[in-house]
Amino acid sequence: MGPTILITKSLLASFRLAGSQKEDNLQFHWHESDNRGLSGSAVFTLFIHRRLLQQTTIDVIRQHPHLFGEQSVETVSRLLTDFATSSISVLGPGTVFSALGNDQSLLDLANDDTIEIMSFQLQNYLNNSGQKMAYLLPLPEVQLSGEIVTDRLFLVPGASELDTVIGRFDRFRIRLLGNQYPPFVGKHSSWPVRSTDAWLGVFEGSHTRAESVMQAFLGALSMAMDFPKSRSFTYARSGLPKGHVAIRQDGKCTIWYRPPQLPGGLGAIAVNPPMLKMIGGLLVNQAANQKIQVALEYIAAGWLPIGRMGFLHNAIALDALFGEDRSVRKSILAGVKKHAGEIDRVHIRTKLLLDIRNQLLHGESSNVESCSEYLEYHENFDIDPAKDQIGIIRMCLWKMSGG
Numbered sequence: 001m002g003p004t005i006l007i008t009k010s011l012l013a014s015f016r017l018a019g020s021q022k023e024d025n026l027q028f029h030w031h032e033s034d035n036r037g038l039s040g041s042a043v044f045t046l047f048i049h050r051r052l053l054q055q056t057t058i059d060v061i062r063q064h065p066h067l068f069g070e071q072s073v074e075t076v077s078r079l080l081t082d083f084a085t086s087s088i089s090v091l092g093p094g095t096v097f098s099a100l101g102n103d104q105s106l107l108d109l110a111n112d113d114t115i116e117i118m119s120f121q122l123q124n125y126l127n128n129s130g131q132k133m134a135y136l137l138p139l140p141e142v143q144l145s146g147e148i149v150t151d152r153l154f155l156v157p158g159a160s161e162l163d164t165v166i167g168r169f170d171r172f173r174i175r176l177l178g179n180q181y182p183p184f185v186g187k188h189s190s191w192p193v194r195s196t197d198a199w200l201g202v203f204e205g206s207h208t209r210a211e212s213v214m215q216a217f218l219g220a221l222s223m224a225m226d227f228p229k230s231r232s233f234t235y236a237r238s239g240l241p242k243g244h245v246a247i248r249q250d251g252k253c254t255i256w257y258r259p260p261q262l263p264g265g266l267g268a269i270a271v272n273p274p275m276l277k278m279i280g281g282l283l284v285n286q287a288a289n290q291k292i293q294v295a296l297e298y299i300a301a302g303w304l305p306i307g308r309m310g311f312l313h314n315a316i317a318l319d320a321l322f323g324e325d326r327s328v329r330k331s332i333l334a335g336v337k338k339h340a341g342e343i344d345r346v347h348i349r350t351k352l353l354l355d356i357r358n359q360l361l362h363g364e365s366s367n368v369e370s371c372s373e374y375l376e377y378h379e380n381f382d383i384d385p386a387k388d389q390i391g392i393i394r395m396c397l398w399k400m401s402g403g
Contacts, residue, residue: 130205165199318353321393
């Protein structure tokens with residue numbers, strides 16, 4: 001018996017036809033317009049064996065790591081639940097409806113032929129669910145001197161022909177407008193996208209991975225900008241487009257109303273050729289370097305005014321870049337010396353930064369200024385340690401990007 005058949009059986013057994021209202025259940029309408037063989041409409045209630053469904057989900061993730069290795073159990077569980085409800089068309093909606101209230105599961109209504117058909121359908125369903133999607137994020141007031149277009153991501157000026165750009169990845173059954181957000185033809189614009197803005201596009205198979213790439217981009221952008229301009233939040237803009245849109249090849253779209261997005265109050269960001277080269281160096285040339293990509297995500301999370309939270313995120317970024325198990329301090333000092341050795345006494349600076357990091361992380365100090373090394377840092381190097389930390393990380397990344 002193949003693994004997909006076992007998964008199919010386990011999935012069908014996860015949905016029962018009777019239970020109490022206190023139990024986890026799923027209620028949905030079934031209508032003849034779905035062409036699923038039941039005259040009129042009906043309400044189906046299935047009771048979920050949550051532990052069995054969870055284990056089935058875990059088995060699917062383990063058997064298909066190339067499809068779901070970076071997705072949460074909850075996300076894949078919802079995917080399997082959708083398949084289970086659609087499987088009623090194979091079992092026969094009339095048969096299932098008649099059995100509601102009986103102490104049975106969907107598996108009890110299936111014979112060997114039905115299970116084989118559903119197993120084949122499930123395999124195709126899982127494969128199709130793993131198809132890559134285009135994720136688009138508008139970047140207001142990010143003015144590009146050029147563009148980046150690879151098989152993984154693109155960064156192009158606003159008002160670009162998005163249909164043409166994403167067409168380089170694959171064929172998408174939807175028309176897009178590059179001069180508005182949301183970018184759908186016929187959709188009312190909530191935010192104009194001009195040539196002085198930008199579009200970031202990511203081509204990935206999961207939302208989790210796409211968010212990581214977008215976060216890494218924001219971290220790379222913050223490091224490419226000159227300091228202190230990158231931390232000069234002079235005013236708060238309102239009405240920024242929130243979140244990003246995901247587009248499937250069949251044209252179905254989802255808008256995710258949540259970060260990542262640019263921090264407010266930066267003003268216009270002019271991305272000149274050296275900055276664009278650094279961003280491309282980190283996101284394209286170093287795409288396979290997971291330590292750099294993870295570090296960039298932490299840097300993006302730390303793109304805040306100077307303070308404790310930004311300092312800690314940047315400290316974690318240094319750990320992600322250079323840290324090694326059981327020799328974290330030593331490996332960070334060695335990595336910084338290698339890539340930022342031209343900074344005066346960078347070894348001593350990094351030691352003090354690590355001491356400050358430890359005091360903040362372990363709750364011994366509530367802010368950078370209350371750390372015992374804070375005044376010592378000013379005396380020795382005539383600069384705020386949080387600002388110097390950014391400069392050191394920035395130099396490391398410039399070198400690592402090939403800039």
